[in-house]
Amino acid sequence: xxxxxxxxxxxxxxxxxxxxxxxxYHLRIRQNVDALKxxxxxxSFFASKQEGDKLLxxxxxxxVQIGEACFRISDLQVPLFVLARVLCEDFFTVYWISLSExxxxxxxxxxxxxxxKMMRENLENKRARVRDTSSGEDVTAQxxxxxxxxxxxxxxxxxxxxxxxxSKVYDIxxxxxxxxxxxxxxxxxxxxxxxxxxxxxxxxxNAFLRVILLVADNKDRPVTAEEVLSALNMRxxxxx
Numbered sequence: 072x073x074x075x076x077x078x079x080x081x082x083x084x085x086x087x088x089x090x091x092x093x094x095x096y097h098l099r100i101r102q103n104v105d106a107l108k109x110x111x112x113x114x115s116f117f118a119s120k121q122e123g124d125k126l127l128x129x130x131x132x133x134x135v136q137i138g139e140a141c142f143r144i145s146d147l148q149v150p151l152f153v154l155a156r157v158l159c160e161d162f163f164t165v166y167w168i169s170l171s172e173x174x175x176x177x178x179x180x181x182x183x184x185x186x187x188k189m190m191r192e193n194l195e196n197k198r199a200r201v202r203d204t205s206s207g208e209d210v211t212a213q214x215x216x217x218x219x220x221x222x223x224x225x226x227x228x229x230x231x232x233x234x235x236x237x238s239k240v241y242d243i244x245x246x247x248x249x250x251x252x253x254x255x256x257x258x259x260x261x262x263x264x265x266x267x268x269x270x271x272x273x274x275x276x277n278a279f280l281r282v283i284l285l286v287a288d289n290k291d292r293p294v295t296a297e298e299v300l301s302a303l304n305m306r307x308x309x310x311x
Contacts, residue, residue, distance in 0.1 A: 096273040097145065103280035104138035107131050110287050123168055123175035127290060130165040134158060134283050141276050149251055151272035156248035158279040160228055163241070167231045169286050170293050180223055187221040194218070236296030238311055240303065244275060278303050 091099070110116055116128050137158050144150045168175045193199045194211055201214040226234075232241035250256045282302050286294050300306045 091270075091274070093145075093267070093270050093273060096270060096277050097142065099277045100138050100141055100273065100280060103277060103284055104135055106284055107135050107138070107280065107287065110284070111135070116287075116290075121172070121175075122179060123172055124290065126168050126175055126178060127165060127287060130161050130168075131283065131287060133161055134280055137161075138276065138280055141273060145273070146269070148268045148272060151269060151276070152248050152251035155272045155275040155279070156245065156252050158276055158283075159240070159245050159248060162279045162283055163228050163231050163235065163237065163245075165283060166237070166286055166294070166299065167235050169290065170235065177226075181225040183221055184223045184225060187218050191215065191218050191222065236311075237299060239300065239305055239308060243305070243308070248272075248275065 111128060111131055116124060116131075119125065119128075137154050140154060141151065144154075164178065168178050190199075194201065194215060200209055201211045202208060203210050228245070229238075229241060232238050232245070282299055285298065285302055297306070
């Protein structure tokens with residue numbers, strides 16, 4: 072057999088170029104985390120009564136913790152990719168929520184539904200019971216129909232990404248990061264040797280912190296999908 076060709080893979084429309092170092096990406100993560108913390112201290116965020124603003128703050132707080140965690144595991148590739156994928160999923164959700172109060176209300180109902188489904192499964196499988204606090208009587212059978220009324224169908228992340236005009240981000244970033252999350256990177260060692268996996272993961276974390284901050288700074292008007300793709304440097308990539 073002849074020598075194998077060494078190949079590097081770049082999304083169509085993008086070329087190889089010098090990228091920041093791990094330390095430079097970490098510095099940018101620190102700047103974005105601090106910026107999110109500063110926004111959370113503003114009354115226009117924490118004192119708002121709008122459902123969309125409350126949800127935005129919830130996801131901003133999650134983003135801050137994910138950003139901080141990045142520094143604590145800065146030399147561990149797999150956990151960093153897990154964090155990058157979680158933050159990517161959070162971004163799809165927070166961006167979709169930011170598009171309308173109707174979407175925010177749908178998300179709130181979906182979150183309640185997920186809790187209801189978890190409780191329902193444990194009650195139906197007799198892993199937990201509901202008892203009347205005054206009499207101690209088992210009222211699980213009476214409680215289950217009420218619980219089931221809160222269960223509703225939830226949009227998938229793929230559906231949310233497509234509806235938001237961000238399928239490109241889903242296909243390129245979310246799917247790639249999911250390989251690490253689900254332990255499906257076995258056999259990719261040759262490709263991994265061509266890149267700094269930790270730098271890739273922290274660059275993704277930084278990018279999603281940046282676009283969450285973009286949504287936060289424009290919370291009174293919807294950010295367009297084109298603005299998101301520009302912030303992520305993904306506009307040159309062809310396709311939808």
